Amino acid sequence: MKSGLARTLKRTESRCSCFRSPALARSARSYSVVSPSTSGRAESPLAKVLRDSIKATGPISVSRYMQWCLSHPVYGYYTQGDVFGQKGDFITSPEISQIFGELMAIWFVTRYIAAGHPKRCRIIELGPGRGTLMADILRTFDQLKSIASSLKSVHLVENSEKMRAVQSSNLDRFCEERDIAIHWVDRIDDVPPGDEFTFVVAHEFFDAMPINAFEKAPEGFRELMVDIDPENGSDSTSCSHSGLRLTRSREANSSALLIPATSPRFAALPIGARVEIAQDSWKIARKIGEMLQRSEPGSTSSSAGGAGLIVDYGADKLFPDSFRAIRKHEIIDVFDSPGESDLTANVDFAYLREAIEGTGTSALGPISQGQFLLSLGLQPRLQKLLASNTSPERKQDLIKGAQRLVDPVFMGSQYQIMGLLSGAGEGAEVYPFPSLVPTAAEPGETRPDS
Numbered sequence: 001m002k003s004g005l006a007r008t009l010k011r012t013e014s015r016c017s018c019f020r021s022p023a024l025a026r027s028a029r030s031y032s033v034v035s036p037s038t039s040g041r042a043e044s045p046l047a048k049v050l051r052d053s054i055k056a057t058g059p060i061s062v063s064r065y066m067q068w069c070l071s072h073p074v075y076g077y078y079t080q081g082d083v084f085g086q087k088g089d090f091i092t093s094p095e096i097s098q099i100f101g102e103l104m105a106i107w108f109v110t111r112y113i114a115a116g117h118p119k120r121c122r123i124i125e126l127g128p129g130r131g132t133l134m135a136d137i138l139r140t141f142d143q144l145k146s147i148a149s150s151l152k153s154v155h156l157v158e159n160s161e162k163m164r165a166v167q168s169s170n171l172d173r174f175c176e177e178r179d180i181a182i183h184w185v186d187r188i189d190d191v192p193p194g195d196e197f198t199f200v201v202a203h204e205f206f207d208a209m210p211i212n213a214f215e216k217a218p219e220g221f222r223e224l225m226v227d228i229d230p231e232n233g234s235d236s237t238s239c240s241h242s243g244l245r246l247t248r249s250r251e252a253n254s255s256a257l258l259i260p261a262t263s264p265r266f267a268a269l270p271i272g273a274r275v276e277i278a279q280d281s282w283k284i285a286r287k288i289g290e291m292l293q294r295s296e297p298g299s300t301s302s303s304a305g306g307a308g309l310i311v312d313y314g315a316d317k318l319f320p321d322s323f324r325a326i327r328k329h330e331i332i333d334v335f336d337s338p339g340e341s342d343l344t345a346n347v348d349f350a351y352l353r354e355a356i357e358g359t360g361t362s363a364l365g366p367i368s369q370g371q372f373l374l375s376l377g378l379q380p381r382l383q384k385l386l387a388s389n390t391s392p393e394r395k396q397d398l399i400k401g402a403q404r405l406v407d408p409v410f411m412g413s414q415y416q417i418m419g420l421l422s423g424a425g426e427g428a429e430v431y432p433f434p435s436l437v438p439t440a441a442e443p444g445e446t447r448p449d450s
């Protein structure tokens with residue numbers, strides 16, 4: 001969620017040994033060391049709910065912890081409202097520069113033209129935030145009459161009522177003026193099947209999907225669970241503010257037996273290795289693959305195929321300990337303020353590709369955000385915007401925003417973009433992605449083409 005890395009972050013440390021991210025710690029980003037105990041903030045109401053639940057029924061998985069923290073019906077982070085922007089907890093690429101959404105739209109236009117100008121299209125966005133990206137895409141589609149007139153509906157996958165209200169206020173009129181129907185659903189499974197050409201976009205959505213965390217012991221995988229820290233009461237001061245901590249289960253639970261078996265990369269991990277696995281991401285990616293697949297002639301379903309873009313921070317490999325919390329543009333302890341900070345984990349794009357395999361949809365890349373945006377014309381677009389703006393302040397904003405999106409140390413490299421396309425096969429090249437290579441990634445390694 002959460003443009004973790006889009007944000008200028010400071011790192012807050014506690015003496016909890018929970019999740020550490022060497023990759024993050026190594027990044028050139030500056031960070032401050034702030035003890036959560038000195039924050040002086042009142043404990044979050046969700047911390048007590050979580051402790052009471054753990055007392056009653058035992059430790060909970062990290063995925064359950066994330067679900068509660070992000071989507072609890074009363075105290076969930078996204079349930080409570082708009083958390084974006086300089087004044088919020090983080091700022092995302094579409095909020096930084098309109099060029100981001102415009103160039104994503106341009107890629108969709110290339111796929112639309114390659115598909116022979118389908119007469120009817122729809123667009124699905126997962127995790128639409130404020131609706132800014134969708135507005136930028138629709139505005140860019142206006143430039144090509146055939147695509148603008150073919151687009152019949154927008155489907156927003158959003159489970160927060162408050163975020164839906166923000167999206168509605170930013171998109172309703174926009175869609176009405178273009179005669180585009182707008183629908184909200186809680187889950188991608190609720191988007192109705194359609195025979196239109198389908199565009200799918202997910203920016204900073206998969207990083208919000210709950211992860212389960214495992215460690216490989218000599219006897220097999222063991223799940224890492226969220227438990228009450230025995231050294232801390234409800235007024236915990238020495239560790240996380242919430243009195244919660246991470247522990248390793250002694251026994252193999254069903255998740256530890258099942259989930260790590262979902263990829264050969266997990267099975268190949270050495271003893272002592274940790275891995276974060278987002279099962280929901282697998283299911284959602286699979287569903288997207290199925291939705292974009294073109295129907296075979298004579299089949300009972302009729303789908304015109306489609307194209308998708310998944311943008312997130314992460315890489316084409318698994319991650320051992322990227323789970324983190326973000327609040328007021330700082331990285332803080334994941335247990336410091338449940339429900340009051342964004343929780344996020346890097347996206348394992350290789351896992352998404354594994355999910356899509358066999359659906360009839362191809363996964364392209366991922367490539368870096370910098371490479372994608374520069375290949376699609378970020379520089380000329382910026383020049384055009386500069387030429388049509390007279391205000392020096394606005395010009396500076398445009399330049400800074402564009403630079404930020406492609407900065408090779410931060411957003412330009414930390415964000416990766418995966419393309420999805422119905423059909424396409426090995427050897428196919430779909431600009432700006434490299435040709436499809438049938439290489440399985442090794443555990444922890446990046447594919448040669450990324």
Ligand SMILES: C[S@@+](CC[C@H](N)C(=O)[O-])C[C@H]1O[C@@H](n2cnc3c(N)ncnc32)[C@H](O)[C@@H]1O
Nearest residue numbers: 001002078092127128129158159160163203204
């Ligand atoms: C970090 S924001 C990204 C927003 C937007 N894509 C952007 O870049 O500005 C994550 C979005 O996903 C939504 N979201 C988070 N978890 C979700 C879930 N399980 N189901 C549906 N939407 C979810 C949030 O409410 C929010 O709109």
